[in-house]
Amino acid sequence: MTQNVTPLKIADATRSIRHVFVRDLLLEAHIGVYAHEHDRTQPIRVNVDLTVLEAAHSDELANVVCYETVVNEIKSIVAKGHLNLVETLAEQIASQCLEDPRVSVARIRVEKLAAIAEAASVGVEIERAK
Numbered sequence: 001m002t003q004n005v006t007p008l009k010i011a012d013a014t015r016s017i018r019h020v021f022v023r024d025l026l027l028e029a030h031i032g033v034y035a036h037e038h039d040r041t042q043p044i045r046v047n048v049d050l051t052v053l054e055a056a057h058s059d060e061l062a063n064v065v066c067y068e069t070v071v072n073e074i075k076s077i078v079a080k081g082h083l084n085l086v087e088t089l090a091e092q093i094a095s096q097c098l099e100d101p102r103v104s105v106a107r108i109r110v111e112k113l114a115a116i117a118e119a120a121s122v123g124v125e126i127e128r129a130k
Contacts, residue, residue, distance in 0.1 A: 010051050010105075020065045020103075022048040025074060030082040031089060033114065034089050038082065042091075043113040045121060046074055047071055051105035063103055073097075086110040094128040105129045 010019035025038040025048075028041035052065050073096045083089050097106040111123035 016054040018052040018054045020050040020052050022067055026080050029078045033084045045111040047109040048062050049107040050103050089128045090124050
């Protein structure tokens with residue numbers, strides 16, 4: 001089976017860049033433009049890749065971009081209510097991630113897992129930078 005997602009090389013010692021990521025976050029979301037999508041949730045998968053400027057750290061959570069915080073922020077965005085487009089959700093997630101001053105680039109992939117019966121998933125991937 002061929003992989004249709006190119007692996008990212010984000011971490012970079014020469015530029016002091018750390019790669020923080022969330023893989024395959026599965027959530028139920030109120031999302032979609034069609035009438036039949038407005039009265040129910042549907043499964044989505046979210047992937048996040050963040051380019052983080054490293055800072056000196058002393059094994060303290062406050063010194064890093066916390067992936068649990070990123071996940072909780074995504075859950076909060078999804079819980080706010082219905083969105084028409086996966087593009088809108090991806091943009092909101094990217095904006096939230098970029099609020100952390102240490103994050104310089106956010107790549108977000110949002111997939112609807114049950115939108116088209118013949119497809120494993122459909123969705124969008126965006127990349128946003130400061």
